[in-house]
Amino acid sequence: MDKQPLVSIIIPCYNTEKYLERCLDSIASQDYRNIEILVIDDGSADRSPEIAENYSLKDNRIRPVTVPHAGVAVARNTGLSMASGEYIMFADADDWIGEGIIGNMTDVMLESGADIVTCEIKHNALPEEAISVHQGGYNVCSREEYTRTFFRIGSNQYVHYPVAKLYKKSLLPGTLYPPAIRIGEDVLGTYRAISNARKIACMNETGYYYFKAPKSATSSFGEKDFDLLKVWDMIVDEAKGKEPDHSYAVLDRKRMNFTLVFRMLTEVSPAERKSRYSEMNRKLRRELKLCEKDLLKAPIVGSRKVLIVLLCHFYPITSFMWNIYSKLCHK
16 A cells, blocks of 8 residues: 655644644644644734644654744745645634545545545534535646636635645645735635636635634724735736636736725724724725726626625715614624
8 A cells, every 4th residue: 555645744833822722732633644724823922832732742743943923934834844744725724624624635635636635614613513524525726717606706615714724835836825815815826826727626624613703803803904916916927828717816906996995894883994904994985986887787696796796885974874774783
């Protein structure tokens, strides 16, 4: 029997002492044994480094590494540069993976000849949900087909996550994630990964459990969210000369104007929107109006088009009605 390929699992970690053990247990207990677990601590101020070190004393497949605090992109890139595996997987320290998922994904990689294998994600998972849901089977798609999904052409499916994927290390660039980006670095990193893939196998199996921790980087709207504009500008630049990638990227950069205006409306109080984001809100609404026709003609879902019209032409009344709705919901 051929030797199992080595799989490197990279876990960026920052002040996650409450959750790290659960994550490590879910990985270390996998029936697929030929793995290395790189815990890249991003300068935590809690017990996270100590927990990782203690686990490494019990399991020599676990390699704890501490780096100065520089963000999750640098932590993931550091892990990637140190990884010895033929295959790469990322996991966040407050999440966990399902039983047997590494072996299942590796089997699909070998059987299908894919460059990337994906599994389903269970969002807002509860701690007791730690078993893979074996639905069976997988679909293989070309890079072109998966790129349409990535850019959400004709759908609103979100596949930008670095997690819930098994990658051939050979197709990943050394600097996969942009280090200067505070949020959305995974979008560009995922685009870079799929750019070099020939085919992707998508499993019909839930194997990754996403836990939204309080005060996590994705919990609430803030100045950092405007980095998403930079991310999409970078994707537009990197996609130049590649069609239809470039056209899709230009469309999604325009769509980001809508996304940020809508999020400020629905996630930020009227007082804070006026005091902190007034100038940016006006700027993005102007840009949204300029690209309204392009967005309405584009292959995006109809409900988004309705919202685009409301935000472009009826913003005051839409804002007023949303405020009333929010107050009623929180009574």
